[in-house]
Amino acid sequence: MQQPSYVTVLYTGGTIGMQQGPQGLAPASGFERRIRQAQAGMADRTGLPEWRFIELSPPIDSANMQQANWLAMRDSIVDEASRGECMGILLLHGTDTLAYTAAALSFLLIGLPIPVLLSGSMLPAGVEGSDAWDNLFGALRVLQRGIPEECLAAETVPGVHLYFAGKLLPGTGATKFHSEAREAFQVLPRTTKRPVLDAWPARLDYRQRRATVGLAVLPVYPGLQAAQLQAVLGEGVRGLVLECYGSGTGPGDDEAWLRVLREAHDRGVVLLAISQCPSGSVTLETYAAGSRLQQAGLVSGYGMTREAALGKLFALLGCGLSQAEVEYWLPRSLCGEAAGPARQG
Incomplete structure (x- = not known):
């Protein structure tokens, strides 16, 4: 050959x-x-x-x-x-x-x-x-x-x-x-608790064609209203990357805000939480505010960057996986999502 x-x-x-x-x-x-x-x-x-x-x-x-x-x-x-x-x-x-x-x-x-x-x-x-x-x-x-x-x-x-x-x-x-x-x-140095996989599902193989997907990215910030979150999660959005504070917190005492998340999740939207911090990891269960986000349907992106989170959602949803399947694979490292140090070329 x-x-x-x-x-x-x-x-x-x-x-x-x-x-x-x-x-x-x-x-x-x-x-x-x-x-x-x-x-x-x-x-x-x-x-x-x-x-x-x-x-x-x-x-x-x-x-x-x-x-x-x-x-x-x-x-x-x-x-x-x-x-x-x-x-x-x-x-x-x-x-x-x-x-x-x-x-x-x-x-x-x-x-x-x-x-x-x-x-x-x-x-x-x-x-x-x-x-x-x-x-x-x-x-x-x-x-x-x-x-x-x-x-x-x-x-x-x-x-x-x-x-x-x-x-x-x-x-x-x-x-x-x-x-x-x-x-x-x-x-940037980021930590992860995700296991490394020995194999990946056949539907994620490079030979499988993909489709475009309605996605959104939104940073949490003081004063973010439920109506604004609702607008971002409008018609056609199938996945949201929510950039949370610190280790994965947001306005956990805002019932209207949490209700918007729950309703989006109930209609099939995948909700992925990453951190706004340049280093570290999301652990939603650390604080009560994060736990409430988790209960509303958010899945932890651990140490994923915004770019990796968006790309992973695109690839998983674009190959036709269900909401439950996407949520299963999001916390599992498919191609080295845990960031490492730069190497001299």
């Missing part, structure tokens, strides 16, 4: 390939030619694999990212993997929603036999001081030599990762924390 011989570069748009337009920087086609020109001009091209280029048309600003775009990426990646000639995927993406896409693809591609790296840049390629070529060619070198074993989550070898500023970050643990710095992404 022929060994995989190349990396597929999947270009979706983003700052890395943007060019100046009348209204500012905008996504542009024709990025393959610019990459090859940059590679031809490099003094040291050692460690770079052969690669082929695919552009998802039209390339977009990642601020315009939608679930349909995630599904299109998933389809392209699965098609490439099925050829048996590709050793890995480098997906080029804008930074604003890069961590969301990395998390979503982590859950959409469970069991994929080749690694997927996502990268981009804070400044467009060709601009003075840009990080574009360092990130792009650095990611290609990682795919050529293979993901270091210490960076792999046991559940999802080889899995989905970010490569940015010389570091490999887990796809389900990264967050964009700086709007300007070259090291714009990091993995």
